[in-house]
Amino acid sequence: MSYILPSLSYNYDALEPYFDEKTMKIHHTKHHQTYVDNTNDILKDFPEFSKLEIEDLIQNLNKIPLVKRTFLRNNAGGHANHSMFWKGLKIGTELQGQLKSAIERDFVSVENFKQVFEKTALTHFGSGWAWLILTSNDKLVVISTSNQDNPLMGNLVSNIFGYPILGLDLWEHAYYLKYENRRQEYIQAFWSVINWDEAAKRFAKKTF
Template sequence: MSFILPSLSYDYDALEPSFDKETMEIHHKKHHLTYINNANAILDQLPEFDNIPIDNLLQKLDKVPIKKRNELRNNVGGHFNHSFFWKGLKPGGTFLCGKLKNAIENSFGSVSKFQEFFEKTALMHFGSGWTWLIKNNETLFVTSTMNQDNPLMGENISGTSGNPIIGLDIWEHAYYLKYQNRRLDYVKSFWNVVNWDEAAVRFNS
């Protein structure tokens, strides 16, 4: 089973002005594809892991031979994270409502307090990584992970554990062409294009 680059459900310029066309095209066709090609090459050498669904594979990284573990972690993580990211975006965004909105308000006090905490977490994260809203035991948390780690990898690998609801790429390649060093401006622009309908499906699953 080889991973393939997923098609986007929107054009590269559809998320402007929040996310610019040039960055989206490079991010999808270059960065994401590189993770896929690398992951496939590694899995060719690990046939015992080749047919495992990606969600399960992320949870079995501690079973991968140590010589290949970090390389597979980075590249399979990169493929999963980016696939998750693209689906979580929608031109013009959607409205946060229903059970997910109630859960956010219960966990953080209000939607605005959640957004402030999410932004602060993304801004304070040192280096490359991701910022997540996750569900763990019916409670919502905001956390961040290094590089291409994600919460599905578990505490021993990524330092956190839970089911991701939304995720934001905070690698510089995700925003530098438009925002340069202004990570906070990039993070704030995320709220304009979040697909809360997709997030609700993840929350309820």
């Protein structure tokens, strides 16, 4: 079994004017496709791992020989991160229900959560991701990871293991054609395209 590039459930221009059509198309068909291809290529030597769901695979990177692990970490991480990212985008959904209550519990208010998330994303140096994660003690936390690392990788990348509820791609290829060096504008645009329904499903999953 090989991993495949997931189809989007919307057109490339569906997130205009916040995320532009050209960036979305290149991001999906070029960048994400490369992560898929590279992951499949390296797993030719480890066929037993290609049977795992991508989020399971990135939790088992310690079972891959060290000489191959970093390359797989970068590319399988890229596939996992982007697969989640596309599902998490949609205009017109609303934060409500249990997820909203949990955000208010752990961040005092939704507005404060947004401020924490924006600061984390804006101050992250270089390429990476900003995340809202659910930790093993059922607490929501905002963190960032470098490159294509994912909170599910746990101790391999940080001292925090968590289940990602939503994530924002901070690589320049995700925003530079439209926002150039204005990362803050891109981060603020994210609030208009979050698929809160998808985030609520991930929160309700509560895998811990």
